[in-house]
Amino acid sequence: MAVVKQLEPSALAAVVVVAAIKRPAPAKNNALQALTSAALVLPGLVSSPVKALEVNSVDFQYSHYQEGGRDLININSGLAPIEVDTIHLRSNLSLADRIRFSFNYVQDTWSGATPVTSAPIVTGGNSPILVNTPDGVTTVGASPLITGNIALNRDLLPLSQFSSGQAAIPNTQTVEVLSTASPETRNQVDIRLGYEWDEVALDLTGGVSIERDYTSGFGGIIGRWDLNQKLTSLNAGLNYTYSNTSAILDHDATPYITKAAYIDQIELRGGSEIFHGHRQDWATNVGISQVLNKNAVLDATLSYINSSGYLGNPYKVVTAIFVDPDQIESGQEVLRGDVQALMEQRPDRRNQMAIGGKYVQYVEPLDAAVHLSYQFSHDDWGINAHIFEADWVQPLGLGWTVTPRIRYYSQNAANFYQPYLTVEQAYSQQAVDDQGREIWVDASNPDNGVEYVRDANYNLLDAQGNMVDESELNVRNKTIPFDASKLPDNFSSDHRLSGFGALSGGLSITKQFSRGIGLQASFEYYSHAGGLKLGGGGAGAYANFDYYVASAALTVDLSAAANSLSHNSHHHGSDDHQQHMHNVPAGLRFAHMMPQADSWMIGYQFMYGATGDGMRHGKNPARDLDVVQNGCSDALPCRFTPSDMNMTMSMLNIMYAPTDWLNLMLMPQFVSKSMHIRELEGRPPPSLDVHEHTGIGGHETGGVGDTLFGALVDIWNQPGHEVHMGLMFSAPTGAVDLEFRRIARTDGGLIHFGMQLGSGTWDFLPSVTYNGMYADWSWGAQLSGTVRMQEENRSGYRLGNIFQATTWGNYNITPWLSASLRGVYTWQDSIHGDYNGFNAGAGPMDYPDNYGGSFWDVGFGLTARVVKGDLVGNSVSFEWLQPAGDDFKGYQLARDGALSVTWNFSF
Numbered sequence: 001m002a003v004v005k006q007l008e009p010s011a012l013a014a015v016v017v018v019a020a021i022k023r024p025a026p027a028k029n030n031a032l033q034a035l036t037s038a039a040l041v042l043p044g045l046v047s048s049p050v051k052a053l054e055v056n057s058v059d060f061q062y063s064h065y066q067e068g069g070r071d072l073i074n075i076n077s078g079l080a081p082i083e084v085d086t087i088h089l090r091s092n093l094s095l096a097d098r099i100r101f102s103f104n105y106v107q108d109t110w111s112g113a114t115p116v117t118s119a120p121i122v123t124g125g126n127s128p129i130l131v132n133t134p135d136g137v138t139t140v141g142a143s144p145l146i147t148g149n150i151a152l153n154r155d156l157l158p159l160s161q162f163s164s165g166q167a168a169i170p171n172t173q174t175v176e177v178l179s180t181a182s183p184e185t186r187n188q189v190d191i192r193l194g195y196e197w198d199e200v201a202l203d204l205t206g207g208v209s210i211e212r213d214y215t216s217g218f219g220g221i222i223g224r225w226d227l228n229q230k231l232t233s234l235n236a237g238l239n240y241t242y243s244n245t246s247a248i249l250d251h252d253a254t255p256y257i258t259k260a261a262y263i264d265q266i267e268l269r270g271g272s273e274i275f276h277g278h279r280q281d282w283a284t285n286v287g288i289s290q291v292l293n294k295n296a297v298l299d300a301t302l303s304y305i306n307s308s309g310y311l312g313n314p315y316k317v318v319t320a321i322f323v324d325p326d327q328i329e330s331g332q333e334v335l336r337g338d339v340q341a342l343m344e345q346r347p348d349r350r351n352q353m354a355i356g357g358k359y360v361q362y363v364e365p366l367d368a369a370v371h372l373s374y375q376f377s378h379d380d381w382g383i384n385a386h387i388f389e390a391d392w393v394q395p396l397g398l399g400w401t402v403t404p405r406i407r408y409y410s411q412n413a414a415n416f417y418q419p420y421l422t423v424e425q426a427y428s429q430q431a432v433d434d435q436g437r438e439i440w441v442d443a444s445n446p447d448n449g450v451e452y453v454r455d456a457n458y459n460l461l462d463a464q465g466n467m468v469d470e471s472e473l474n475v476r477n478k479t480i481p482f483d484a485s486k487l488p489d490n491f492s493s494d495h496r497l498s499g500f501g502a503l504s505g506g507l508s509i510t511k512q513f514s515r516g517i518g519l520q521a522s523f524e525y526y527s528h529a530g531g532l533k534l535g536g537g538g539a540g541a542y543a544n545f546d547y548y549v550a551s552a553a554l555t556v557d558l559s560a561a562a563n564s565l566s567h568n569s570h571h572h573g574s575d576d577h578q579q580h581m582h583n584v585p586a587g588l589r590f591a592h593m594m595p596q597a598d599s600w601m602i603g604y605q606f607m608y609g610a611t612g613d614g615m616r617h618g619k620n621p622a623r624d625l626d627v628v629q630n631g632c633s634d635a636l637p638c639r640f641t642p643s644d645m646n647m648t649m650s651m652l653n654i655m656y657a658p659t660d661w662l663n664l665m666l667m668p669q670f671v672s673k674s675m676h677i678r679e680l681e682g683r684p685p686p687s688l689d690v691h692e693h694t695g696i697g698g699h700e701t702g703g704v705g706d707t708l709f710g711a712l713v714d715i716w717n718q719p720g721h722e723v724h725m726g727l728m729f730s731a732p733t734g735a736v737d738l739e740f741r742r743i744a745r746t747d748g749g750l751i752h753f754g755m756q757l758g759s760g761t762w763d764f765l766p767s768v769t770y771n772g773m774y775a776d777w778s779w780g781a782q783l784s785g786t787v788r789m790q791e792e793n794r795s796g797y798r799l800g801n802i803f804q805a806t807t808w809g810n811y812n813i814t815p816w817l818s819a820s821l822r823g824v825y826t827w828q829d830s831i832h833g834d835y836n837g838f839n840a841g842a843g844p845m846d847y848p849d850n851y852g853g854s855f856w857d858v859g860f861g862l863t864a865r866v867v868k869g870d871l872v873g874n875s876v877s878f879e880w881l882q883p884a885g886d887d888f889k890g891y892q893l894a895r896d897g898a899l900s901v902t903w904n905f906s907f
Helices: 009-016 031-035 260-265 324-330 558-567 577-579 626-630
Strands: 058-069 083-094 099-113 112-120 127-132 134-143 148-152 174-179 184-196 200-211 214-227 230-247 265-269 272-293 296-309 317-322 337-344 349-363 368-379 384-397 400-411 421-423 428-430 440-443 451-454 476-478 479-481 500-512 517-529 543-557 601-617 640-659 662-667 670-680 699-704 708-719 721-731 763-775 775-787 802-814 817-828 853-865 874-906
Touching: 058 721, 083 699, 099 670, 112 200, 112 775, 184 214, 184 699, 260 265, 260 272, 260 337, 324 337, 517 763, 543 558, 601 626, 626 874
Parallel strands: 317 421
Antiparallel strands: 058 083, 058 543, 083 099, 099 184, 112 174, 127 134, 148 337, 184 200, 200 214, 214 230, 230 272, 265 272, 272 296, 296 349, 317 337, 349 368, 368 384, 384 400, 400 500, 428 479, 440 451, 440 476, 500 517, 517 543, 601 640, 601 874, 640 662, 640 670, 662 708, 670 699, 708 721, 721 763, 763 775, 775 802, 802 817, 817 853, 853 874
């Protein structure tokens, strides 16, 4: 079951959207500057836009969303709650005097258990999965399956149990039924291009959001008109989004889910059922901002969204209890309920409106600002929502600002929300002919039109009344399914459509440094409960849970930093060195240093690596049969092999030079990986007690990787030549114990070595780098390595050591553009040790000997630099590494190449 990627309305903006750093106004500025220095994110069905970054600013943020455990009523499922790791990169740049460009990139990884339905507790949802171990019977998880039979009284209330033929008292407790998944990653990119006149501004926006089962593209136009000497501003926007769902339905649960309502939207491919759905959204908003006086600002907004198409969630089901009316009419006291799972059915249209206001008041005696906001939204699904929020922005001096906040969200339930359905009809019944005889069909081909009947002696007869020899047939009862027209038109048990309230409190702390650098740390804790609904009457306690959002952000004002660079240029050596410092190929780390004391560099690196051109052994292609026989172990031959694997890595690079011979570096990393696998030809037959990959679904992992830190030390420096040493370390912040979700009742175990997020060990990364330069040419060479400083990580293994040698040359085509050519040799040892926990050993990717080798690459790169203006000091580099020779240890996927994109800003 894939993770349901929907958060609370009151948390969504906090997880995905980066709030602007709240910069306190200097004491000499007027109160209006303090009022406009903070951004307010309004949560809810329609969110107000975040205040834009200052022009020529870049913002990085990492956020972590974490839900608490659900109350499963005396069941310990062992399922980890939902958590989301998010990175967000934003930039807002001035391309010319009146032209503005903004770029946003968001990557988030979701994992953990999520509710798929709610059901009476007597249906057995979340029932423990028990396995026999040497220490006895152990609970290893919980089952999300809810089909079966329960007892009901004549009022159709669930009964707890049978006793001597009579039912016990009614048990109406409801519980959320959970399912879990391996991690999934979403990537979103959007841009904004605008032009400003004296009193009018116009922006065009567009972007895409991509994940394994959902893609969307969007675009829009936004306008602003300043009036009354810019004391009044009118704004309006129009946005269109087209989305496509291609959801691989859970192969464990899909045999038990009734999908008749969407049968035309389900494709059978590669052993999987794939649900397809499309939707489109039109959104528009208008607003006004009015400066009331030097100490107060008032904003008002009106928004409208029209949505059409598939608006449901393909992973959500509704528990339905079918009761045959014949039982009710029979007068019996205890009735049998047939429990089934139906795909939820939401309306295919939705209209939402929201109106909101925000008031900001500068409190002059305290040099602070208070933000008060309210928003009301209504839709034709019957949901009315209220959002109240208050912030207090308090500068503390020396660049510090603290902002406590409180939020309250409340909504009533959608008119089609039900925790579960009780349906007064049989789920299915025996088909009979006009004489009341049972009808039977050929089980191997039930739709061929051939039918049989049973006579009074239970003999099987054909259409002509002749007796049939059943020994030559495979027949089964013909059944008549339930009448879907007797169900409600729409139904959902998604708790996000229930009545509830969410109360949260949080705190942000901001520090503004010189040279335009700002840091922010925020924490917000939420409580979601039906009892918090405004006016009462919310969902039961079964849907209550808590969660928190923690984030850290770094903001760089490029203009301020560039001004400090120009004002202090006489302290910063030659322009030639600054220029050549940015000519290092994008895929190379630790290759340049800043030789001037009190220099900074902020950078971001994105790396993408792909493999997938067939399996290799040594320098040669490997046949499937070779992999089966030699790629795993004698006791357990390989059954699967990767068909492709992709990796992306985002890294923030912060460098500071306290002296002219020493640079300090901090480089946190965020990693995502994906892999598809295929069955090997000639593999052994499947086994019931072995984890089997089924269908076309792949695996994804993602989150925080290992964190690099250390120093670069200048050891020789002459005009045109420089040698420095890198003394870097890697802290094991990336996970090495990620597991597959269970397949039915079979343990998936630890995921493949190459899909873990870090090394799990403290590592030493030494390097020696030479840089040379003359006129428009620059060149260099580097020897580097990775030495694992521990024998094993917490999962029982350690990755192999690495040695790399590289050399490159670079030529300045123009003062702002250069091209590079690089050669790389890499040697990596195989993995030492093995997992100390269960690993299914399904293919070569699960065996330590199938990692490492010797590799040759050729790199082609371009670097663009800003050489003057407000953005001086910025550079962007690209490099493609093309494999030129491989000698793999064991059996591995062939390498397809790697792309590196690096942005650096030195000041």
